[in-house]
Amino acid sequence: MSRAYSEQDQQVFDEHRRLLFSVAYRVLGSVADAEDAVQEAWIRWSADDRSQVADPKAYLARIVSNLALQRLRSTQYQRETYVGPWLPEPILTSGDTADDVAGADSVSTAMLVVLETLSPLERAVFVLKEVFGFSHAEIAEAVERSEAAVRQVAHRAKEHVQARRPRFTADRTRQRDVTRRFLAAATGGDINTLMELLSPDVTLWTDGGGKVRQALRPVVGAQTVASWFAAIGTVTYQGIEPGDMRAELAEINGGPGVVFSGLGRVVATVTFDFDADGHITAVHNVANPDKLGAIAAGTARDLTP
Structure with missing residues (x-):
């Protein structure tokens, strides 16, 4: 009897595993x-005593x-002292996403x-409310705050995000086309095409985490960013000669991106705003090897809410 009950518990948990990972990843920005x-x-x-659980999902x-939330608080100091810009750990996503x-x-x-x-706290509340549609009452129980406090936090977080998120973005087909052209121009050293694809005030953010050599400050301006990527086919990177470097299109974090690899390992990912x-307004380049495990694993995930 206990064996059947245990299998049922596993089945219920597995039904919600994707949801749980999707919530945790958005809150933490880290696959691991x-x-x-x-x-x-x-x-x-x-x-736990699951016989008292009326709604397993909630x-x-x-x-x-x-x-x-606990883990994010415990890692906050690490992020505050991070070497160079901190970017989220990239993840391959499925077409559904x-x-x-x-x-x-x-x-x-x-x-x-x-x-x-x-x-x-704001991050957890925003993700649960705006992405997954949980009620204020459900969130209050999840984060151990009053419902009134959660309403205030949710309002503050939403305003903050709306003020900072990109307001307009091209449709998906256009994004994929620009990404393909960017990859061809970068690997071919075509700086003129790169200049056409980049917004004049484009910003390049590079995350090496102090583990590999990357720019420690944002790189700004179409000319500078275009020159950076046009050099891909001419310089040795992390011991990989240009002829051994491979660049492939991939769906990363719900949009088109590029995976760079060579000598049997993934060395960087690039995603765009x-x-x-x-036009490309921002480029996010993750090269910290500690953040490339999920990409190297090659498994695409469905992260739809």
Whole structure:
């Protein structure tokens, strides 16, 4: 009897595993930390008295949200002392994520960068309310605050995000076309085409985490950013000669991106922000090897809410 009950518990948990990871990843911006939070949620779920649980989905979301919030608070100092710009850990996403425009936006590099400017509590509340549609009452229980306090936090977080997120973006087809042209121009050293694709005030953010050589400050301006990428085919990077470097299009965080690899390892990812005309307004380059494990694993995830 206990074996059948245990299998049923596992089945219920597995039904909500994608949701739990999707919540934790958006709150934490880290695949490894999100996976740890989901695993800890399973341990708590399997140990709790589930006979008293009326709504497993809400119950599990509360557990993983609380765990993610605790983990985010514990890692805040690490992020404040991070070497160079901090960018979220990139993740390969499935076509389902990209086809859901709201879902893709909520997991985009641009959105996760904005969420990083919120307090841990604001971030958790925003994700649960705006992305996953939980009620203020459900969120209050999840983050152990009063419903009135959660309403205030939710309002403040939403205003903060709306003020900082990109307001206009090109349609998905246009984004993919620009990304393909960018990749061809970068690998071909075509600086003129790169200049055409970049907004005049484009900003390049590079995250090496102090582990590999990257720009420690944002690189601004179309000429400078175009020159940076036009050199890809002429310079040795992390011991990889230009002839051994591979660049491939991939869906990263719900949108088109590029994965650079060579000598059997992934060395960087690039994702973009676009304006309404399809010009690239920001480039996010993650090269910290500690953040490339999920990309190297090659498994695309469905992160739709």
